[in-house]
Amino acid sequence: MTSATIKLFLPRGDAKSLRTAEISNWTGKAIAAPRTELDDLLAREELEKAGVYILIGSDPATNAPRAYIGEAEVIRERLKQHRTKEFSSAIVFVSKDENLTKAHVRYLESRLLAEASQVKRFILEQNQAGGSRLPESDREDMEVFLAHIRQLLPVLGSDILSPIAQLSENTLQGGLLFCRNKGAEAKGQRTAGGFVIYQGSTAVLGQRPSAESSTFISEKRKQLAADGTLIEREGFLLFTRDAEFLSPSGAATVIHGGTANGLVAWKTKDGKTLKQLDEER
Known part of the structure; x- marks a missing residue:
């Protein structure tokens, strides 16, 4: 990904409130707002244009991240139709000129x-x-537009397009780490987003009493089971895909089925703890 100069504007001075984002020498613009400021978002003149949008929320049953991706020739009118939809924030992408057509935004939505x-x-x-089928030159233009969307989404608080870090033996964050407990074994490593547990890892099936005192542990396990990330297999819980957590401890608690200190629970293949690795730096 190429370097970029991003201009953020906070109309209220609050980074969690309505905000806009632009990239130097790019004709696009992003506007993001929490659900509580939907009316303010709808009032902005940029929403008279064609564009794509992402509504971000969570599943009411499992609390798993949920999103709706859409497009419209007039973003304002389409977002009005979503007033009754349950979401926590919205991110809109439009062009500052009039170059985005219906065909363009349909292509972007699909991608x-x-x-x-x-x-x-x-x-x-x-x-x-x-x-939408586009001429070759238009496709290239939309791929550039999409690349800038990828750059802006994390800045605006969403990792919906950010791939989870791939398994690597060599990394500056301590390399490949292992968490073992009662026969379960997980592989993971630190990432820019926190900590990732890799596909094929296992966690203990049951939960310790300490899990009952922590809403996170039981709810996170339920969420991972509900979305198919964790399945029961041969007396353990198996990770069917990579899963990212905010911290090493958050990841370790899911493996242990109870409270755990991730700085001690995660170790290198030689038995050195994550805490020891940090102290050596």
Whole structure:
């Protein structure tokens, strides 16, 4: 990914409130807002244009991240139709000129859905969009537009298109680490987003009494089971895909089925703890 100069504007001075984002020498613009400021978002003149949008929320049953990706020739009118939909924030992408057509935004919607589906961080509320056939030059322009969307989404608080770090023996964050408990063994490593447990890892099936005093442990395990990340297999819980956590301890508690100190629970193949690795730096 190429370097970029990003301009953020906070109309209220609050980074969690409505905000806009632009990239130097790019004709696009992003506007993000929490659900509580939907009316303020709808009032902005940029929403009279064609564009794509992402509604971000969580599954009411499992609390797993959920998103709706859409497009419209007039973003404002489409977002009005979502007033009754349950979501916590919205991110809109438009062009500062008038160059985005219906065909362009349909293409972008299709590509966004395909990438979000491949990354698998969010449950998507709709199936793959039909997309649109574009001339080769237009496709290249939209791929550039999409690349800037990828750059701006994390800045605006969403990792929906950010791939989970791939398994690597050599990394500056301590290399491949292991967490073992009662026969279960997990592989993982630190990432820019926190800590990732890799596909094929196992966790203990049951939960310790300490899990009952922590909402996170039981709810996170339920969420991972509900979305198919964790399945029961041969007396353990098996990770069917990579899963990212905010911290090493958050990852370790799921493996242990109870409270755990991730700095001690995660070790190198030689038995050195993550805490020891940190102290050596």
